[in-house]
Amino acid sequence: MAMAADALTGGFTDAPRQSARAFRAALExxxxxxSVHPLTDLAQAPDPVSPAAATLxxxxxxxxxxxxxxxxxxxxxxxxxITFHTGAxxxxxxxxxxxxxxxxxxxxxSAYAPGTPEYPDRSATLIVDGDFAGQPVxxxxxxxxxxxxxxxPDIAALQANAAGFPLGLxxxxxxxAELMALPRSTRIASAEES
Amino acid sequence: xxxELSRSGKGQAMEEYNFAYLDEQTKRMIRRALLKGMAVPGxxxxxxxxxxxxxxxxxxxxxxxxxxxxxxxxxxxxxDQGADDTTNAVSIRRFFERTxxxxxxxxxxxxxxxxxxxxxxxxxxxxxxxLVYQVPIPEPLRFLEPSEVETRKMHALEEYGLMHVKLYxxxxxxxxxxxxxxxxxxxxxxxxxxxxxxxxxxxxKLRMAAIQLFGAGREQRIYALPPWCExxxxxFEDYPFQASRxxxxxxxxxxxxxxxDEVITDDAGGRMxxxxxxxxxxxxxxxxxxxxxxxTEDVA
Ligand SMILES: [Zn+2]
Numbered sequence: 001m002a003m004a005a006d007a008l009t010g011g012f013t014d015a016p017r018q019s020a021r022a023f024r025a026a027l028e029x030x031x032x033x034x035s036v037h038p039l040t041d042l043a044q045a046p047d048p049v050s051p052a053a054a055t056l057x058x059x060x061x062x063x064x065x066x067x068x069x070x071x072x073x074x075x076x077x078x079x080x081x082i083t084f085h086t087g088a089x090x091x092x093x094x095x096x097x098x099x100x101x102x103x104x105x106x107x108x109x110s111a112y113a114p115g116t117p118e119y120p121d122r123s124a125t126l127i128v129d130g131d132f133a134g135q136p137v138x139x140x141x142x143x144x145x146x147x148x149x150x151x152x153p154d155i156a157a158l159q160a161n162a163a164g165f166p167l168g169l170x171x172x173x174x175x176x177a178e179l180m181a182l183p184r185s186t187r188i189a190s191a192e193e194s
Numbered sequence: 195x196x197x198e199l200s201r202s203g204k205g206q207a208m209e210e211y212n213f214a215y216l217d218e219q220t221k222r223m224i225r226r227a228l229l230k231g232m233a234v235p236g237x238x239x240x241x242x243x244x245x246x247x248x249x250x251x252x253x254x255x256x257x258x259x260x261x262x263x264x265x266x267x268x269x270x271x272x273x274d275q276g277a278d279d280t281t282n283a284v285s286i287r288r289f290f291e292r293t294x295x296x297x298x299x300x301x302x303x304x305x306x307x308x309x310x311x312x313x314x315x316x317x318x319x320x321x322x323x324x325l326v327y328q329v330p331i332p333e334p335l336r337f338l339e340p341s342e343v344e345t346r347k348m349h350a351l352e353e354y355g356l357m358h359v360k361l362y363x364x365x366x367x368x369x370x371x372x373x374x375x376x377x378x379x380x381x382x383x384x385x386x387x388x389x390x391x392x393x394x395x396x397x398x399k400l401r402m403a404a405i406q407l408f409g410a411g412r413e414q415r416i417y418a419l420p421p422w423c424e425x426x427x428x429x430f431e432d433y434p435f436q437a438s439r440x441x442x443x444x445x446x447x448x449x450x451x452x453x454x455d456e457v458i459t460d461d462a463g464g465r466m467x468x469x470x471x472x473x474x475x476x477x478x479x480x481x482x483x484x485x486x487x488x489x490t491e492d493v494a
Contacts, residue, residue, distance in 0.1 A: 016213035020265045023225050027263060028322075030232045031405045031420045060229075062222055097226075117350035121230035121239045142235045142382055143420035145403075166384060170233045183233035185382065185420075 007080035010044035012058060017041075022059045029181040030170070034139045034150035036180045043085075046077035052174035053100060053129040058085060060098065060125075066091030067098050068112075071105025073129065096124050103132040103153045109160075114167040123184075125170045128153070132173075136191035142183075149191065152182065159188050214261040214294040220244050224262035224416065228407060231418035236381030237349070238332050238415040246411070248289070252282055253328030255409030256309050257289070259416065260326050263407065264290065264307060269297045271305035276313040276453070276470030283311075300473050312375075314396040316452050316474040319404035321421065327390045329410040332417065334378045334388040354386050357428065365433050374438060379425045386428070387417065395437050395453045400425040442467040447478035448485035 012018040018041035025037045045054035061067055067088045069078060082088055093099060093111035106126055115123035134151035152158055152173075161168045161184055168184030212218065220242075227241040246254040264270070272287045274280040278300040286309060287298045299305050302315040309326040319325060335345045338356045348354070357378060364371045371377075377394035381387050389400055390408060400406070406419040419425060429435035440454045445466040452474060454467040466487055469475035479488060 015218055017266050019218065019221070020213065020263075021267075023221075024263060024265050027225075027228060027232065027405070030229050031418075060222060060226055062219055064223070065226070118346045119240075120234050120237060121227070123230075125229070142423040143232075145422045166234045166237060170229070185233060185235060 006046050007077065007084045010046075010054065010081065011085050012041065012043060015058075019059050022055045026056060026059060026172070026179065026181070029172070029179055030143075030183055032143045033141070033182050033186040034144070034148045034180060036178050038178050042177055045081045045085075046075075048072050048102075048130065049078055049081075049100070050129050050174050051177050052179045053127050053172075054081075056127055056172055056174065056179065057082060057088075057098070057100065061086040061088040063087040063089065065097035066095050067100065068093045068096035068124075070099060070101025073101040073105070093124075098125050098127060100127045100129060102130050103128050107154075107157075109157050109169060112169055114161075114164060114169060117167070120166040120168075123167065123169060125172065128171055128173045130175060138189045138191050139182075139186050140189075141187045142185045144186070150180065150182075152188065155188060155190055158182065162186060162188055211293050213266070214264045214290065215246075216244065216258065216261045220258075221262045224258055227416045228259070228262060228418060231407070231416050232405075232420055234385075235419055235423050236379075236385030236387040236417060238417045241414055241416050243411045243414040248285065251330075253286065253309070253311055253409075254411030255413075255416075256311070256326050256328035256411075257286060257409075258411060259407050259409035260286075260290065260307060260309050261294075263324055263326070264294050264296060266295060268294075268306045269299050269304055270294075271299050271302065271308045272310070273308065273313055273315065273471075273473075274311045276455070277472045279472070301477075302471075302473050312391045312393075313453070313470060314392055314399045314402075316449075316469070316471045317477075318399075319402050321403045323404040325402075325404055325406045327392075327406065327408045329388070329390045329408045329413075329415070331376075332388055332408065332410040332413050332415040334376075334386050349385060352384070354380075357386060358430075361428060362430065365430070371429070371433065371435075377435075378428050380428060381419065382424050383426075387425075389425075393438065393453060394427065394435075395439070397425075397427045397435070398437050440467065443485060444469045444475060444478075445485045445487040447475045447483045447488060449475070449478055449483070 112124035
């Protein structure tokens with residue numbers, strides 16, 4: 001079980017300050033659903049993890065947060081990198097606090113914990129990494145003054161997730177050095193309908 | 195404050211602490227709670243509050259939230275009931291100057307993170323700013339139901355009837371809803387939330403462009419309002435919510451419609467009304483606005 005050489009690299013050189021800046025972007029993103037935020041302080045994980053997804057993992061994951069890996073992201077190099085840099089245990093989807101992978105591989109959404117009526121915070125956050133077949137949508141709700149436009153995969157599945165509010169999953173969509181968030185509170189309409 | 199710091203620091207210099215004082219694992223835990231709070235507006239997220247080198251009454255919940263969101267490039271402001279110059283406000287400002295190396299300001303418009311005790315600044319906040327509230331009692335149902343298990347169940351089932359009964363009893367007794375601080379609100383039609391002990395005058399400002407974060411240290415709760423979140427003060431059709439309005443203009447800057455403090459000026463019962471938001475009032479006077487006593491009072 002030799003660790004891949006790059007499992008040990010790609011972390012932050014000044015974790016307190018770099019994590020702080022990255023978290024601030026992640027917070028602004030979650031506060032303003034559909035808005036795209038570039039990250040300036042980037043971590044680098046093995047392929048196929050994007051720098052933005054790697055950065056989110058470093059900022060949010062630790063031994064308290066089981067992580068589920070889906071699809072091509074579930075490979076030895078990525079598993080070793082997460083273990084070394086965050087200490088997060090790898091877990092099945094149902095037990096995961098965070099899940100990472102491409103959209104199709106992460107499906108179905110019913111595999112993840114949506115929280116409980118007393119504790120809706122005991123829910124999973126999905127980091128959807130890389131490109132997906134998307135459709136234009138109009139978003140409204142908390143964090144959005146009127147409406148905003150975005151492109152999302154599988155509108156029906158995401159609308160069903162939002163319909164379960166206050167239970168449900170929250171999403172980060174990561175690509176390259178950028179991220180966008182979609183909390184469960186956002187109302188989603190197909191752009192064609194609106 | 196200085197004594198508190200050195201005692202709990204076990205003689206370490208502040209420079210030996212992590213950026214913004216808290217260790218990285220604690221910040222991660224608080225940051226995860228903040229994201230959940232943002233995703234479920236008005237819901238109280240439990241978090242494991244840490245000992246801070248200051249007493250609970252000094253806003254340790256707010257301080258921990260500020261520490262978790264702060265970046266080195268921030269400009270930090272602290273207000274205590276509207277004023278930047280109370281012992282509490284000065285101590286918290288210094289704490290982050292020393293532990294995070296951030297710039298500090300008393301100007302609302304210059305600040306990127308504002309920690310507040312019991313007020314919302316008069317000047318509207320903008321996108322990119324964060325308002326952090328110190329919260330003593332986060333549970334709006336606590337005075338009706340002492341059990342945490344029960345209040346959690348009430349929130350889960352949206353059982354807010356008791357709260358309306360309490361407000362209606364107010365009307366029966368006083369002819370109006372007498373609650374004037376910590377006036378309960380409903381967030382996005384779902385959770386009833388305590389906006390912290392701000393005057394109800396400030397309630398209409400809760401829908402704003404900035405991010406609002408609430409931290410209760412002793413009670414170990416974090417909650418949040420995303421920008422433009424719908425926040426409605428609880429009321430009744432026949433008794434609609436009314437934000438209290440002062441009968442006066444500010445005696446120093448002449449502002450109409452700001453929140454005023456009554457200040458006793460002499461032993462003979464002299465008094466004046468001045469903006470509780472000291473930065474707002476000073477800014478208006480700098481811009482040439484004068485109130486009834488603005489020209490004669492020494493306000494330095
Ligand atoms: Zn004034």
